[in-house]
Amino acid sequence: MSNILLDLSLSMVKKDEMENMKAFIQTAHRLLHESLGAGKEFTGWLDLPNSYDEAELNRIKYYAEKIKKESQAFVVIGIGGSYLGARALIEALNHNFYNELSEEKRKGPAIYYAGNNISSNYIWDLIDLLEDKDISINVISKSGTTTEPAIAFRVFKEYMEKKYGKRGARERIYVTTDKDRGALRELAEMEGYASFVIPDDIGGRYSVLTAVGLLPIAVSGINIDELLLGASDGVDEYFNEDLDDNICYQYAAIRNILYNKGKDIEILISYEPNLQYFAEWWKQLFGESEGKDNKGIFPASANFTTDLHSLGQLIQDGKRNLFETTIHIEKPKKDITIKADDNNLDKLNYLENKTIDFVNKKAFEGTVAAHTSGRVPNIVIKLPQLNEYYFGKLIYFFEKACAISGYMLGVNPFDQPGVEEYKRNMFKLLGKPGY
């Protein structure tokens, strides 16, 4: 049966180096599964796909349908873990030009994002774009107090109330936040908005398979049952503490081996442009989880072949402190056959009857060969297809690999104390009371 596969044949790591990681992997496995590790109170995501509350799932589906019916555009207000996962999957699993499609062709409203920056130009332009559209909004914040989404929501709440009146706006505003803490929870209760809960034991960057991600994802027409099924199969498949039989743990182990050899930048590569935000989600997951105590691999990303024409030189020939992890999709959703041309001025007739995906795959093979000859270790994660099931499983694969990798590195993979530093300075400069 087809499945996600991990190809380590070009990782430049020897078999015995992996063997030597077995004990460390088993320790990390125990820290995670027996709730003995740092941040153990944030491991609710571990069994979530297997223990999903059916009633909550049905509520998500019900409101997703309501939003679809009532809206031409849907605005997701959130930052970091409160929006990246949703955007990653909405873009990865839909049409490359989803928002630009006609309403008949699209399976849901156009989806826009706000509250992920503090640019007045951005908010202004978004409001301008939404002027003649019927909209609904989902404000997502675990803490309920993050500045960026809070400011955007203040603007959008006023906008909605002007457009639809207070009662009408109430019907179109959805809140996803903590069960009983935070300003957003208080506001949701006070205004009577439909609301969803981010469980206490799941941190933002591990929350894509909760209502945080599932509501917006379902609104875009993606099958969330299939997504959860993939993740749930991942729970079983990536449980085995024997390194030989667990590709998720192999990925965690090899990252640590490479890091200890001075490879402190990992570039996540894809040959599909609509995986750009999947890489952004992955960057937050690994960056916030591991980058602490003056340690951690810097997670970067590149889109090939696009970036081969801009970053390719550095990867091939620059400082040897990086490695690549490619997400390789075996079968495209659609393909195009290259035809012969009588004039052949572009000299492409040698590709007659080959498909564009065939060329893309040859570009991948050629790139991996070139970069490994340039001493860049290459890890390849192979997915049979770009669909809900495999991406649900891949999400879980990375979440778990990240937690295991973080424990092997000796950090708490579930906190992010460093992020507060810029906030404190900004609040002080803004004159926020108490700073």
Ligand SMILES: O=P(O)(O)OC[C@H]1O[C@H](O)[C@H](O)[C@@H](O)[C@@H]1O
């Ligand atoms: O969901 P929120 O509480 O608004 O947090 C949104 C994001 O901002 C924070 O500063 C954290 O660094 C992230 O881990 C988090 O995902």
